[in-house]
Amino acid sequence: MKSRMTITVLLGLALTAGALAQNVATTRDAALDVEPNPPKISRVENDDVKRKRAYPMQPPTVPHKIDNYQIDTNANKCMSCHSRRRTEESQAPMVSVTHYMDREGNFLADISARRYFCNQCHVVQIDVDPLLDNEFEDIDDLLRAARK
Amino acid sequence: MIETIKRYWRAISTPSKYYSLGFLTLGGFIMGVIFWGGFNTAMEFTNTETFCTGCHEMRENVYEELQSTIHFTNRSGVRAKCSDCHVPHDWTNKIARKMQASKEVWGKIFGTINTREKFVAKRRELAEREWNRLKANDSLECRNCHDFEYMDFTWQSQRAATQHSTALANGEKTCIDCHKGIAHHLPDMSGVEGWD
Numbered sequence: 001m002k003s004r005m006t007i008t009v010l011l012g013l014a015l016t017a018g019a020l021a022q023n024v025a026t027t028r029d030a031a032l033d034v035e036p037n038p039p040k041i042s043r044v045e046n047d048d049v050k051r052k053r054a055y056p057m058q059p060p061t062v063p064h065k066i067d068n069y070q071i072d073t074n075a076n077k078c079m080s081c082h083s084r085r086r087t088e089e090s091q092a093p094m095v096s097v098t099h100y101m102d103r104e105g106n107f108l109a110d111i112s113a114r115r116y117f118c119n120q121c122h123v124v125q126i127d128v129d130p131l132l133d134n135e136f137e138d139i140d141d142l143l144r145a146a147r148k
Numbered sequence: 149m150i151e152t153i154k155r156y157w158r159a160i161s162t163p164s165k166y167y168s169l170g171f172l173t174l175g176g177f178i179m180g181v182i183f184w185g186g187f188n189t190a191m192e193f194t195n196t197e198t199f200c201t202g203c204h205e206m207r208e209n210v211y212e213e214l215q216s217t218i219h220f221t222n223r224s225g226v227r228a229k230c231s232d233c234h235v236p237h238d239w240t241n242k243i244a245r246k247m248q249a250s251k252e253v254w255g256k257i258f259g260t261i262n263t264r265e266k267f268v269a270k271r272r273e274l275a276e277r278e279w280n281r282l283k284a285n286d287s288l289e290c291r292n293c294h295d296f297e298y299m300d301f302t303w304q305s306q307r308a309a310t311q312h313s314t315a316l317a318n319g320e321k322t323c324i325d326c327h328k329g330i331a332h333h334l335p336d337m338s339g340v341e342g343w344d
Contacts, residue, residue: 075334
C-alpha cells in the first residue's frame with residue numbers, strides 16, 4: 001500500500017515535470033515585479049571554423065563577428081566577401097546558388113532581392129548554455145537507431 | 149582731423165624715426181606671439197567637436213551615425229573625434245586641408261546639404277572625396293593611431309592577420325580600401341571596387 005502510494009506520487013511528479021517542460025511559459029527567472037540580473041553579454045565566436053549543419057537545408061551559421069555590418073539599400077557588407085565576384089580575392093565561401101535565383105527558379109546576375117538580408121537566416125554563434133533543452137535529433141542518429 | 153591722420157601715417161610708415169629699436173623689436177615680438185597664438189588657437193577651435201557639430205548638417209547626419217561605431221564607443225574608452233580622421237595632424241597639410249575646407253563655409257551659407265534629402269543625395273560625392281583623399285595619402289589619418297609597425301598579428305583574428313600581413317604589408321592596399329563605412333553609413337555602393 002505504502003509503496004503503491006509512493007509510486008503514484010512519483011508518477012504524478014514526473015507527469016507534472018513533463019507537462020512543465022513541454023509548456024514553457026517563460027524563461028524569465030524572476031517574478032514579474034522583480035528586475036532580474038541580466039545575463040552577461042557573451043562574446044561572439046570569431047574563429048572562422050565552420051559548424052556542422054544540423055540538417056541539410058540549414059542556413060550555415062556565421063563563424064565570425066558581424067558588428068556594424070551595413071545591410072541596406074545602399075550597401076551589403078556581407079556580399080563584399082561572399083558574392084560570386086568577390087570570392088576569388090576574399091576566399092570566403094560563395095553564397096549558394098539559390099541566392100541568385102528568383103522565385104520562378106531563373107538565375108539572376110546578382111543576389112536576389114528575396115535573399116538580400118543575410119542575417120534573417122544566417123546568424124553569429126555564442127558559446128552559452130541554452131535556456132531550454134533542445135530535443136532536436138540529427139536525422140543520421142534517427143536512421144542509425146532505426147536500423148538497429 | 150586730416151593733420152591727425154597724417155601724423156599717424158608718418159609714424160606708421162617710418163616707425164623707426166619715432167620709436168626706439170628696442171621698443172619696435174620687443175613690440176614686434178610680442179605682437180607676433182599674440183597673433184600666432186591667436187591664429188593657432190582659432191584654428192584649433194575649428195578642430196573641436198563642438199565646432200564641427202555646431203551645425204545641424206554635421207550633428208544630425210554624420211555625428212549621429214558615428215555614435216554607434218567603435219570609433220565613438222568601445223571597451224577601452226579611447227575615441228576618435230571628427231578632426232582625428234578628417235584633418236591632417238601636421239601643420240602644412242593641416243593648413244592646406246583647412247583652405248580646402250573653406251568651401252564648406254560656402255556650402256553652409258547656401259545650404260548645399262541643409263536637409264536630410266539633400267545630404268543623402270550628395271552622400272556618395274562626399275564619401276568619394278574622403279575615400280580619394282585617404283587613398284592618396286595612404287590612409288594617413290588612420291595610421292596616426294593605427295600604426296602598422298606596432299600591429300601584433302597574433303592578437304588579430306586569422307582573417308584580419310592574413311589580410312594585414314599580405315596586402316597591407318606589401319603596400320598593395322591601404323586601410324580605406326577595405327575599411328569603408330566604419331565610422332559613417334555608406335552611400336549607394338554600386339560600382340565601387342570591392343563592393344559591387
